[in-house]
Structures are given as structure tokens and as C-alpha cells.
Amino acid sequence: MHRFANPARFLRFSAVLLPxxxxxxxxxxxxxxxxxxxxxxxxxxQGETVRIMYIHVPAAWMALFVYTNMALAAAVGLVWKHPLxxxxxxxxxxxxxxxxxxxxxxxxxxxxxxxxxxxxxxxxLTSVLILFFLYLGYMALVxxxxxxxxxxxxxxxxxxxxxxxxxxxxxxxxxxxxxxQPASVVKMGGPSIDPSMLWPxxxxxxxxxxYFITVVLVRLRAEIAARKVQMLRLTMAQG
Amino acid sequence: MNRFLRLVSRDLRLAFRQGSDxxxxxxxxxxxxxxxxxxxxxxxxxxxRIAAGVIWVAALLASLLSLERLFQNDYEDGSLxxxxxxxxxxxxxxxxxxxxxxLVTGLPLIVAAxxxxxxxxxxxxxxxxxxxxxxIGTPTLSLIGAIGAALTLGARRGGVLLSLLILPLYIPVxxxxxxxxxxxxxxxxxxxHLLLLGGLLVAALPLAPWAGAAALRQALE
Numbered sequence: 001m002h003r004f005a006n007p008a009r010f011l012r013f014s015a016v017l018l019p020x021x022x023x024x025x026x027x028x029x030x031x032x033x034x035x036x037x038x039x040x041x042x043x044x045x046q047g048e049t050v051r052i053m054y055i056h057v058p059a060a061w062m063a064l065f066v067y068t069n070m071a072l073a074a075a076v077g078l079v080w081k082h083p084l085x086x087x088x089x090x091x092x093x094x095x096x097x098x099x100x101x102x103x104x105x106x107x108x109x110x111x112x113x114x115x116x117x118x119x120x121x122x123x124x125l126t127s128v129l130i131l132f133f134l135y136l137g138y139m140a141l142v143x144x145x146x147x148x149x150x151x152x153x154x155x156x157x158x159x160x161x162x163x164x165x166x167x168x169x170x171x172x173x174x175x176x177x178x179x180x181q182p183a184s185v186v187k188m189g190g191p192s193i194d195p196s197m198l199w200p201x202x203x204x205x206x207x208x209x210x211y212f213i214t215v216v217l218v219r220l221r222a223e224i225a226a227r228k229v230q231m232l233r234l235t236m237a238q239g
Numbered sequence: 240m241n242r243f244l245r246l247v248s249r250d251l252r253l254a255f256r257q258g259s260d261x262x263x264x265x266x267x268x269x270x271x272x273x274x275x276x277x278x279x280x281x282x283x284x285x286x287x288r289i290a291a292g293v294i295w296v297a298a299l300l301a302s303l304l305s306l307e308r309l310f311q312n313d314y315e316d317g318s319l320x321x322x323x324x325x326x327x328x329x330x331x332x333x334x335x336x337x338x339x340x341x342l343v344t345g346l347p348l349i350v351a352a353x354x355x356x357x358x359x360x361x362x363x364x365x366x367x368x369x370x371x372x373x374x375i376g377t378p379t380l381s382l383i384g385a386i387g388a389a390l391t392l393g394a395r396r397g398g399v400l401l402s403l404l405i406l407p408l409y410i411p412v413x414x415x416x417x418x419x420x421x422x423x424x425x426x427x428x429x430x431x432h433l434l435l436l437g438g439l440l441v442a443a444l445p446l447a448p449w450a451g452a453a454a455l456r457q458a459l460e
Binding site: 078126130134137146157158162 | 386390391393394395396397400403404406407408410450453454457458460
């Protein structure tokens with residue numbers, strides 16, 4: 001990990017990785033969408049609306065995955081003061097917020113035909129909404145300071161405080177009696193979902209992960225380039 | 240310990256001499272609650288039904304009101320930097336500030352709450368639970384708020400930003416606080432809600448000063 005904290009080494013490494021990640025995203029999304037929308041069976045209870053799951057569930061996984069990664073990066077940034085860790089946290093936040101928004105919107109669209117309501121104040125939904133606000137609060141806090149390092153340090157602490165929400169989201173369906181169904185993929189005793197639906201779901205999850213890696217690499221490279229430009233401008237202004 | 244108490248008494252003395260925060264918080268609390276009968280209509284049944292939630296939301300907003308200045312004045316006049324140089328750990332400084340903040344703004348709210356509950360036609364049987372939830376809940380609010388106040392120190396539009404950061408984190412306290420009162424009013428035991436509320440306080444007591452001190456160190460770097 002410490003090896004890749006060097007921005008120059010990271011730039012070389014990411015230049016190699018980026019096309020592969022982008023290619024994998026495209027292929028996995030096409031395959032996953034085909035399997036999800038055409039090749040997988042409709043649900044015996046939910047009919048065709050079950051296909052919303054192939055977007056909703058991976059988006060929810062990513063919302064948590066991105067936040068956990070941000071928290072790890074924030075801790076690394078605070079402890080070892082790696083410049084890349086702070087940049088990663090900053091670069092990942094809008095993507096995570098996007099996934100959370102997709103998760104909430106698709107969940108709402110799925111809830112209308114299934115539960116008969118767009119929204120219920122149930123533990124899972126509320127805790128994901130809090131996650132969304134945490135993302136937004138982080139982005140607002142990072143941009144609120146004139147000194148960018150102060151902003152990313154404050155943001156890192158906020159991200160670490162918000163980590164308490166992650167296990168609450170994961171276990172909310174077990175701890176409270178909720179309308180949202182309990183976990184059916186990641187649980188003790190193996191998944192309770194049929195393989196014909198599980199495979200498209202997993203492929204979509206992988207596609208979303210590759211998408212995240214691609215976009216975060218692009219954003220990180222852009223951020224590093226922006227810093228370089230800023231440094232050059234400063235030296236030109238002083239020289 | 241002596242230094243800790245002296246810091247608390249300094250903050251209390253400052254609050255009393257400036258004499259605004261406590262009265263403003265209580266006035267805001269009262270006015271906020273009084274708005275609801277106008278908004279939802281004066282029917283006694285509806286008011287009794289929503290009383291617990293309204294009082295809790297109003298208390299939450301009132302405690303948010305003065306949080307912005309928790310560290311602001313000390314940060315601007317430089318005494319916060321002097322406080323970091325004392326032998327008192329920064330975590331204890333944060334805790335002392337939170338304690339003073341709660342004594343000035345939290346405690347008056349608890350005194351005023353039964354009166355407002357009466358105005359909202361809440362069943363008097365729920366009063367002890369109402370006071371108990373506020374006693375356990377408002378210190379948690381001050382503790383969580385201190386993290387936000389330390390994080391937004393020196394930020395542009397710090398006050399608005401503070402509420403944006405802190406309000407989502409207040410939601411669990413609100414759920415269990417209002418839930419305990421509702422449970423006791425509808426004949427169930429409030430115990431599980433109170434235990435969870437107490438758990439939040441016990442978790443926030445060590446963690447919030449720690450996170451707040453970390454945020455202060457970043458602000459003073």
C-alpha cells in the first residue's frame with residue numbers, strides 16, 4: 001500500500017490499469033444487463049418488476065462499499081498522511097453519493113408496485129437516507145475551507161464518525177422488523193436466491209465495482225493533474 | 240480534575256455574563272413548539288398524539304442553535320490555542336466545553352419541557368418518561384454536536400454546514416427519545432428505548448470528545 005502512495009508511481013500504475021478497468025466495465029455491464037433483463041426468469045410473485053433488483057441491489061452494495069473504502073482511506077490519510085489517501089476520499093465521495101441516490105430512487109420505484117408506497121420510514125430506508133446525507137455533508141465540508149488540506153482533514157474525521165452507520169445499514173433488516181426484506185445473498189448458510197437470478201446479480205455487482213474503479217482512477221488522475229497545474233501557476237507567479 | 244472544573248466554571252461564567260445563549264435556546268424551544276398548534280390546528284387529540292415528537296424535534300433544533308459558537312469565540316480570540324498548551328488533554332477540554340454547553344442550553348430545555356407538554360395536551364402519565372429521555376438524550380446531542388462544531392471551525396458558512404453535518408447523526412437519538420415516550424403513552428414499557436438511548440450516551444461519552452479533539456487539532460494546525 002505504501003508503494004502506491006507515491007503519486008508518480010500511482011500515475012504510471014493507473015495508466016496501465018485504466019483501460020482494463022474501463023473495458024471490464026463495458027463488457028460486464030453488457031453481459032450483466034443482457035442476463036438481467038432478458039435471460040433471467042421473471043419472479044413468480046413479483047413478475048417483471050424483479051428486474052429492478054439487478055440495479056437496486058448492486059447500487060446498495062456499492063453505496064456501502066464506497067463508504068467503507070472512503071473510511072479506510074480517511075484513516076490511512078490521518079495516520080500516515082498519504083496525500084493520495086485524502087485525494088481518494090475526495091474523489092470517491094460523489095460516486096458513492098451517486099450510487100446511494102440510484103439505490104434510493106430504484107428502491108422507491110420498486111416499492112411503489114410491490115409495497116404500494118414510494119417510501120416508508122423503515123430502518124433500512126432511513127439508514128440509507130442518512131448515508132446519503134453523510135455523503136452530501138462530507139462533500140459540503142471538504143469544499144467549505146479556503147485551505148484544501150484543512151477541508152480534507154476535517155472531511156476524513158467526519159467520514160470516520162459516520163462509519164457507525166455502516167453496520168446499522170447492514171444489520172437493520174435483522175435488528176428491526178422491517179418492510180424491507182432481510183438479506184438473501186450475503187448471509188449465514190449461503191444465499192437463498194436462485195442461481196438463475198444470483199449470477200446476473202453478481203455480474204452486475206462486479207460491473208458496478210469496475211465502473212467505480214474506472215471513474216475513481218479518472219477522477220484521481222484529474223485531481224493530481226489539477227494539483228500540478230496549480231503548483232506550476234504558483235511557481236510562475238512567484239518566478 | 241481541578242483544571243477541568245475550572246474550565247467548566249469559566250465557560251459557565253462567560254455564558255451567564257453574556258447572558259444570551261440559555262434564554263435564546265429556551266425561547267426558541269418554546270416558540271418552535273407553540274408554532275405547531277397553529278400549523279396542524281388546535282384539535283387536542285392530534286396535538287396529544289404528536290406532542291412527544293414535536294417537543295423532541297424542537298429540543299434538538301434548540302440545542303443546535305448555540306452549537307456554532309461552542310469553540311468559535313475561543314478559536315477567534317486565541318484562547319483555544321492556549322488551552323491546547325495546558326497539561327489538560329484536549330479531549331478533556333472538549334468534554335468540559337460540552338458539559339458547560341449542556342448545562343447552559345440543555346438543562347433549561349428539560350425544565351421547560353413539561354410545561355410545553357401540558358400546552359400540547361400530552362397525557363401527564365408520560366411526563367416522567369419525557370424528562371428522563373431528555374435527561375439522557377440532550378447530553379448525547381451536545382456531545383455529537385461538539386464534533387460538528389470542531390469540524391466546521393473556520394469554515395465558510397459554518398453554521399449552515401454544521402446543521403447539515405449534525406442533523407443526520409441526531410436521527411437515532413430522536414427516534415429512541417420520541418419512541419420511549421410514545422411507548423409509555425400507549426401502555427408499553429419504555430425500557431428498551433431508554434436502554435438504547437442510554438447506550439447512545441455511553442458510546443458518545445468517550446468517542447465524541449476524542450473525535451472532537453482530533454478535529455480541533457486539525458483546525459489549529
